[in-house]
Amino acid sequence: MGCLEVLRHNYHLCIDEVLSDIHKVLKPAFAVCDATIALEGFGPKTGRPRIVDRVLASRDLVALDSVMARIMGFDPDQIRHLQILTEDGIARRKIIRWWARISPA
Numbered sequence: 001m002g003c004l005e006v007l008r009h010n011y012h013l014c015i016d017e018v019l020s021d022i023h024k025v026l027k028p029a030f031a032v033c034d035a036t037i038a039l040e041g042f043g044p045k046t047g048r049p050r051i052v053d054r055v056l057a058s059r060d061l062v063a064l065d066s067v068m069a070r071i072m073g074f075d076p077d078q079i080r081h082l083q084i085l086t087e088d089g090i091a092r093r094k095i096i097r098w099w100a101r102i103s104p105a
């Protein structure tokens with residue numbers, strides 16, 4: 001179910017701000033990202049499964065999102081919720097830049 005148990009689809013238009021707000025309110029201490037199999041294309045209801053064979057964990061969720069973005073071929077600097085967290089001083093850019101050297105799977 002996650003943090004938003006009801007009406008979570010209502011937040012799609014403002015997902016970047018919502019993700020940032022959730023991070024600020026809950027102050028997560030640790031996260032694990034299971035990327036053994038990912039969905040490529042227009043998810044979450046359609047798309048093609050892709051074997052990624054990665055499991056990542058971090059105490060820094062912004063760094064974790066940045067690493068996953070890089071693995072998927074995206075530039076973390078272009079992802080709005082990561083920009084918001086950086087602007088708010090929550091992101092540790094040094095760690096993000098270090099991890100950004102990971103090449104896409």
